[in-house]
Amino acid sequence: MRFFRPYARAVLMTGVLVGASLSSLCFAAQPECLNNAPTQAAMDDCIGRTMKASDQKLNETYKALLAKVSKNGADHLRKAQRAWLAWRDAQCEFNTMGTSGGSINSSMYGLCIDELTQEQTRRLDAQIHCKEGDLSCGGQ
Structure with a gap:
């Protein structure tokens, strides 16, 4: 049994580190409405509303940039945005593996999606305001 104790300690420490990194993700992008969310369902609803607003802002910014660039630039922008969407979803799946199967997973995943969506909106907006x-930027 003593042989397994160091292994168990390493697994426990890995879990603690993963949990701490996921917690920092949660606090980095925490919407204001989470402060008053008494249940997991209320948290999920809050995060869902926040994600929807961030997605709407991203779509508005994307359309504005699409209208500004050349036809060739628009083709490249569409390709880049599709690739970014796939990366964002895969990255958030990876980031939230530590909560997989737990009730908090959907909240953690949603916070990750929201944070990366806001970052992408800032990137696209920077292309509009070169x-x-x-x-x-600006030469597309």
């Missing part, structure tokens, strides 16, 4: 001389 500073003169910035060669990394």
Whole structure:
């Protein structure tokens, strides 16, 4: 039995580290409505509303950028956005593996999706509002 104790300790520490990193993800993107969410269902509802608002803002920003770029730029933007969506979903699945099967998983996954969606919105918005001389954007 003593042989398994170090192994059990390592597994426990890994779980603690994963939990701590997931908690930091939760607090980094925590919507205000979570402060008053008394149940898991209320948390999920709050996060769902937040995700919907973030997704709407992303779609508005994406459409504005799409209208601004050339036909060739629009083709590349569509391709990049499809790839980004696949990456975002896969990244959040990976990030929330530690809560897989638990009731908190949907909340953690939703917070991750929301955070990455807001980041992508900022990236696309930066392409719309390029500073003169910035060669990394605006030439599409």
